[in-house]
Amino acid sequence: MDIVLAMRVFARVVETKSFTRAAETMDLTRGRVTVIVQSLEAHLKARLLQRTTRSLNLTADGAAYYERCVRVLADLDDIENSFLGKERSPRGRLRVDMPGALGRVIVMPALSDFHARYPDIDLMLGLGDKPLDLVQEGIDCVVRIGTLQDSSLVARRVGIYQGVTVASPGYLEQSGTPQTLEELADHQTVNYYWGRTGRIMPLTFDVDGKAVEVRMRGPIAVNDAEAYLSGALKGLGIVQGARFLALPHLESGALVEILSQWKPLPLPISAVYPHNRHLSATVRAFVDWIAELFRNDPRLSSTPETDARCGPVSVDAQDGDALDLDGDEEQPIA
Template sequence: MDIVLAMRVFARVVEANSFTRAAETLDMPRARVTVTVQALEARLKTRLLQRTTRTLNLTTDGAAYYERCLRVLADIDDIESSFLGKQRTPRGRLRVDMPGALGRLVVMPALGEFHERYPEIDLMLGLGDKPLDLVQEGIDCVVRIGTLQDSSLVARRVGIYEAVTVASPAYLQKAGTPQTLAELANHRTVNYYWSRTGRVMPLTFEVDGEVVEVKMRGALAVNDAEAYLRSALSGFGIVQGARFMALPYLQSGALIEILSPWKPPPLPISAVYPHNRHLSATVSAFIDWIAELLRHSPLFASTPELDARCRPTSAAGPDAEPIDLDGDEAEPIA
């Protein structure tokens, strides 16, 4: 049997969730699609799909095989393109995951330009901050904020994240405005905690080139960046939020920056992808695009001063070091 054709047919059945729709998009008789998948299952000696009269579901083996198929087919397309010796428009499905606030407020408003530039890329954009296994879950690329640990993944820095320490005028009028870090002991915060571990994130400040962590008391804890900032707007206490999210409120006066002589250290924004396989044209196109998007925004662009203060992309050093999304430091903060 033509194993590559069988893989393409199987992948299309999964994506269409229907033998009939897959046959239509492949311009093949439905019977041939069915026979091809059955022959593939016989060759592999395992069931890939559970079929009933109403539903079509992947088995555990089927899900694993499907993700491997996508990678193999993408590599075949890349090899063919390179040997044909011609520039080929990136095409195919691209699955990306990134922090919700960054995706909703920065990336999604610009996606029209991305699709104009790459009309043949079908983008699946996940918004969240949970730790992910890129290989097992079939994710091509994730965007993450912060220093990351070593593993079999590669990170490319695409921007710089800046935080700002803020509180509402109502809170400051009631509790007073702290003038030193020591005075934070007399104030309250809204704690941000990691969903997976429940670990609370301390406030961080740069003092004489060193990073100082300050743990504060607070009656409220959240695990969402937008809820975190909203709680400060509601007067619950002092928070350190993303500058790109806080900027409209700083401009309107709904939030006030405090302790500006001791700013939070800037953090790298990284595009992360598997280290052990060829970087596909679709992934490369997306990484180049988001790097360009952030580079042209003054809220994310790198400067010599920010570069000197920015924490490293990975715990081991340079931007291209392999990193790990499973460690605590790998969890995004926006």
Template sequence: MDIVQAMKVFARVVETKSFTRTAETLNMPRGRVTVIIQSLEAHLNTRLLQRTTRSLNLTPDGSAYYERCARVLADIDDIERSFLDKKRSPRGKLRVDMPGALGRLIVMPALRDFHKQYPEIDLRLGLGDKSLDLVQEGIDCAIRIGTLQDSTLVAKRVGVYQGVTVASPQYLRNAGTPRTLAELANHRTLNYYYGRSGRTMSFTFEVDGKVVEIRMHGSIAVNDAEAYLVGALNDLGIVQGPRFMALPYLESGALVEILSQWKPRPLPISAIYPHNRHLSAAVRAFVDWIAKLFHNSPLLSSTPETDARCGPASIDAEDADAVDLAGDEAAPIA
């Protein structure tokens, strides 16, 4: 039995809910479809479909088998396209996920250029901080911040995240400007908490090449990076967020950088994707494009100085899986 053909026939039966329509779309006799499904069930020693004169339904085993078949057949299509399309421009559907603020402020304004270069790529861009399993969710590529340790994923560094510690001028007039890290104990913050675990982010500073973590006091917490900065703009306290988001407010004077001699450690920004996507021309095109985009952005580009300082994110062991797959616990950027 040709198992790949059997999987294709079975998947088409599930999708069309009809042996007759399956035969028509695959250009084969209806009896051949029946024989292939019966042979597949005998090969697997399980019933995949419940058939009556009026309905066609999946069994529990059939449902599980169909999900696996769909992924395998999609992988086969990807592999074939990766070789057939070598001399053609990248094309097809591409699903990408990334932190919301990074997507809205940096990527979205440049997408016209991406579409101009790759008009045949049908891009679906997901923005948010929800931790997602790339394989289970069918995501081709994700942009994540922080240390990535999941060996089932391929990772390529495409940029560097730089943080900054800021507060509003009014807050500093009322509470005073801290001159040392120890003085932060006398100040408050608008806390940032991670949506997946609910854990509150600590401030981190590089001191003599080592990372110092400081837990700040605050009675309000948000899990959105833009709301986090808005809180600082409205005098709710000191925050530590992405420099690329804070820069317009720093330039206008709406926010003031403090403790600049002790900066947060830079974190790697990576494009990650399942091993079976590394041959996809569309994935390669997107990763190369976004690496160039970040390289041309001074606040996200990798330099010898940031590379020397760039280290793994300070993550509790219980949060490691979230960072491996999503990176949403490395920085307030969703």
């Protein structure tokens, strides 16, 4: 029996809470995973998992063995990377998830550069905003916008999200240009709602360092960032979206920024991955690459002013701070 493989398979079964999901994420058959775990239990002469038709739980021996497995496997990866890292480029499958608009507008156009740098990485890029269980779904890294809460995930800030309040010239000509936040009560918006909860997102403004929320009336609501901005382009009202999406339309004159003295608070963009897994060479390569990509893009890069307004940000993953991605916190439009 390959004891290292057995430890990896057992750990993945525990983390995914499923023999089937563990098999899918490791490119093994379910039968093979079952045999490996059974052989490991026979080798150790201990029951590690308590199986029923509806649940899969660790025994006391299994919990103790899992904790040691995680440490041993991380040490093995460290040893291997210290010897092979200088001679072998990152390789293997890498599964990443990020907000759709951010992926389509910023990341996808630059993926040829990523492939040229790392030809041996097979990147699977998912575009979406729904909360994900990284371990159970076999996702190596996600990119998310907003403040993240403490948990078992690690985050590294890779960019700054900047919002902008805009409307079309036609709408402003017909309805007037608001000069204060109070005047927004006389205007119309295209509302954005969160797909999971149906909650309408308010407009937010930075007033003397504090976030002020304004709720506006609007007969139309969407849950897609690009459709949301399209509503403003069609003259349906005032919206507050991502600057990286609005910038081409601001430059062409199709949209006009308003209330610029009260900009939305900037928010961190973070690359997030599981805390209980060693940072693999493929994940590190992607996180370093996307941090460089965002740093060199003026639509997402930080400045001393935006850093100060952004408040506390995620630390580099090597520092070990854990941040949450599994809670119900809703993220900005991107």
